[in-house]
């Protein structure tokens with residue numbers, strides 16, 4: 001499995017962006033989103049395109065490129081080393097979601113992205129998926145099973161993990177987070193959904209709206225590969241059998257503030273349920289600026305608890321790089 005994000009940042013100079021985009025002339029693309037988390041999508045089944053860090057950053061540039069939170073390439077799993085590792089686990093995972101953040105860095109997983117990815121495969125006629133059917137998708141966080149459900153998709157995101165398990169169990173918080181708009185550092189809990197997250201609970205909606213997320217929050221200690229930071233306000237009921245409600249804003253690693261983060265919503269539900277203690281509900285609605293996603297804790301086939309993420313996915317445009 002590839003470890004995350006390259007650490008160097010591609011040049012943001014306009015002439016560099018223009019040169020990279022000129023090299024992509026003629027490239028067909030689509031634009032899609034899941035609850036406002038938006039992506040440029042490219043079908044490159046045989047892996048013939050050069051779509052690395054510089055290309056992703058240029059395409060995702062909101063002023064000089066197409067503009068998106070990330071680039072998703074649909075490539076056959078057999079064409080990538082990470083994909084071949086996935087095929088050894090699940091031979092049915094023909095398609096691999098090759099995801100990069102807006103700054104060009106790799107991430108292991110994108111929860112909104114994988115729903116939009118499947119919508120794109122259907123849109124391109126690369127797969128057919130009837131309501132209730134499940135498609136196995138290769139990702140850098142392993143195989144994800146995506147079910148077509150209602151107006152969108154439900155994804156088995158696999159098991160969650162604490163990033164600092166000893167501290168999380170002992171103190172219910174493992175780090176401190178600072179951000180523009182917060183008077184003092186706040187305790188936080190770091191959760192892996194394949195990619196890293198740090199969740200901070202705030203007391204009220206006014207604190208959430210008052211945050212300045214144009215500046216990256218500070219996290220101490222920082223998880224080894226950086227982190228996405230979710231600020232959350234939970235609301236009642238949190239009790240078993242009910243649906244817990246969370247309002248969330250997020251600052252994403254490699255992007256900045258986004259309208260939504262699927263893996264972040266899952267991490268938020270993990271942290272809030274942990275803080276609520278025994279008897280808390282397994283079903284959550286997470287409200288983000290771009291809409292609402294559902295998070296449910298379910299038993300996994302191997303005996304571990306899995307997280308299911310459900311939400312919409314839309315393909316809104318098709319085009320060709322000029």
Ligand SMILES: N[C@@H](CCC[C@H](N)C(=O)O)C(=O)O
Pocket residue numbers: 037101106107108109110111112113195196228252253254255258260261262263264
């Ligand atoms: N920025 C994230 C990757 C993208 C997460 C995504 N928005 C989601 O919906 O899960 C990272 O670097 O881990």
